[in-house]
Each structure stands twice: as C-alpha cells, then as structure tokens.
Amino acid sequence: REEIELEVRIMPYSADQYLLIARDITQIRKLEKMRKDFVANVSHELRTPLTVIQGYLEILASDPENIAGGLQEKAVKEMSSQSDRMRNLVEQLLSLSRIESQRIDIFEKVVDVPELLHRLQNDAEQLNSEKRHNITFEIAPQKMYGHENELRSAFSNLLSNAIHYTPAGGRIKVSWRAVGQQMEFSVSDNGPGIAADHLPRLTERFYRVDRDRNSRKGGSGLGLAIVKHALERHHCKLSIRSEVDSGSTFSVRVPDNLIVQDQH
Numbered sequence: 001r002e003e004i005e006l007e008v009r010i011m012p013y014s015a016d017q018y019l020l021i022a023r024d025i026t027q028i029r030k031l032e033k034m035r036k037d038f039v040a041n042v043s044h045e046l047r048t049p050l051t052v053i054q055g056y057l058e059i060l061a062s063d064p065e066n067i068a069g070g071l072q073e074k075a076v077k078e079m080s081s082q083s084d085r086m087r088n089l090v091e092q093l094l095s096l097s098r099i100e101s102q103r104i105d106i107f108e109k110v111v112d113v114p115e116l117l118h119r120l121q122n123d124a125e126q127l128n129s130e131k132r133h134n135i136t137f138e139i140a141p142q143k144m145y146g147h148e149n150e151l152r153s154a155f156s157n158l159l160s161n162a163i164h165y166t167p168a169g170g171r172i173k174v175s176w177r178a179v180g181q182q183m184e185f186s187v188s189d190n191g192p193g194i195a196a197d198h199l200p201r202l203t204e205r206f207y208r209v210d211r212d213r214n215s216r217k218g219g220s221g222l223g224l225a226i227v228k229h230a231l232e233r234h235h236c237k238l239s240i241r242s243e244v245d246s247g248s249t250f251s252v253r254v255p256d257n258l259i260v261q262d263q264h
C-alpha cells in the first residue's frame with residue numbers, strides 16, 4: 001500500500017486524557033506538489049526561449065553599426081523561432097485551461113467527424129511536405145455528439161505527433177471505423193516507438209520521453225495532456241500501444257451513446 005502523510009493534533013480531553021486527531025493529508029500534498037511542478041515547468045519552458053532572445057538582443061545592441069558581422073540574419077531567424085515556441089506554449093496552456101474550466105454539454109451538437117478528418121487530411125499534406133510520409137486515411141461515415149474544437153484538437157495532436165516523431169518516409173495510418181456498436185479513431189505510425197515504462201506517464205503535462213532531444217523539435221509536452229482532457233470530457237478512452245523501433249498506435253474508443261445513429 002502507498003505511503004500516507006498524516007497531520008497530527010493533540011487536544012486535552014479530560015484531566016489525564018488527550019485526544020489525538022490524525023488527518024490524512026496525502027491527497028492535499030499531492031495536489032500541492034502538482035501545482036508547484038506545473039508552475040516550475042511553465043516558468044522553465046518560457047525562460048529558455050527568452051534567454052536565447054535576450055542573448056541575441058544584447059549582441060545586436062552592443063554592435064549596432066557593424067550589425068555583428070553578418071549575425072543579423074541568424075539572430076532574427078533564431079529570435080523568431082524562439083518566439084514561435086513561446087506562442088505555441090501559451091496557446092497550448094490556454095487551450096488546456098479552456099478545456100478544464102468550461103462546462104459543455106457534449107450532447108448538444110453533432111460533429112461531422114468525416115468532414116473534420118478530410119480537413120485534417122488537407123492540413124496534413126502541408127505539415128508533411130518535408131517528411132514525405134506515406135499517410136493514408138480510412139474514414140467511415142458516422143458522426144458523433146461532441147465539441148468540435150476539442151475533438152479536432154485531440155485528433156490533430158495525435159496525427160501531428162505521428163508526423164513529427166516518425167523519421168522521414170514513414171508510414172502513417174489514420175482511421176475512423178466501427179468496432180461493434182462503438183467507433184474507434186486511431187493513428188498508427190512506424191516511428192521510433194515508446195518504451196513501456198514511459199507509457200503510463202505520457203499524458204502528464206510536460207512529460208517527454210527524451211527531454212533534450214525533443215525540446216529541440218519545439219514540442220511543449222502539453223499535446224497529449226490536451227488530448228487526454230478533451231477525450232475524458234467526451235467519455236472516450238485513449239489507449240496507447242507501442243513498441244520500440246517498430247511504431248506506435250494511439251487509439252480512441254467512442255462509446256455508442258455518443259454516436260449519431262440516424263445518418264440521414
């Protein structure tokens with residue numbers, strides 16, 4: 001059994017008796033730690049690009065005439081890529097907080113998943129222009145109840161991770177298909193895969209398998225946290241199957257009560 005933390009108070013009860021009150025504060029401590037870690041992570045993620053930008057600004061400011069011997073072009077490029085990174089992080093934080101704080105009725109609107117996936121397919125072609133993966137889509141006609149932006153954000157994060165982490169020329173398969181009475185959305189790739197010990201922590205905020213290697217690629221480590229929260233709101237479960245060196249499959253099971261039965 002897990003260790004617990006107790007807060008103990010002793011109070012006088014009678015002339016020679018005391019009352020000992022023990023309160024289990026394990027959960028409170030855990031939440032406190034999560035909050036502190038979160039703030040520390042956000043600060044760290046924002047400080048790194050800011051430090052780079054500041055460094056370049058100092059060089060440029062100290063040498064305004066010569067423009068640092070041709071450094072200007074590199075400085076502008078680097079500063080703009082670092083500010084992109086910060087903007088991306090802030091946007092992801094906002095979207096996470098929106099998902100956590102807004103109440104929605106997921107049965108209020110119908111999401112045309114096939115249409116959403118066709119749009120995703122168009123976007124993927126642009127994202128994929130450098131990597132030249134072979135990306136295939138299998139799209140069943142079913143629609144579902146839900147929040148369109150959140151579902152799009154979940155599905156597109158899974159696809160962009162596959163594109164991002166799979167080395168050029170990979171194979172990626174996106175599918176939306178019926179499994180019995182339920183539907184399943186899945187993205188499979190033949191990329192590097194993820195070792196089993198990382199899998200349980202993958203959807204934690206800021207968790208990355210290889211921090212140093214991935215941080216250079218501009219990821220924030222928030223993508224899968226957003227996916228998980230958006231899906232939880234839809235009572236959908238994310239499962240991850242992965243094998244190192246052969247690839248990963250992220251799949252989302254949609255319960256039957258969310259599927260629009262009347263397809264006219």
Ligand code: ADP
Pocket residue numbers: 161162165166189191192193194202203207208209210214218219220221222223224225248
């Ligand atoms: P990031 O912004 O770093 O991509 P995510 O939360 O989206 O953050 O993903 C967390 C980590 O999971 C990534 O840093 C990466 O190590 C791993 N990961 C996610 N998707 C894949 C994939 N398709 N193949 C291999 N590793 C992946």
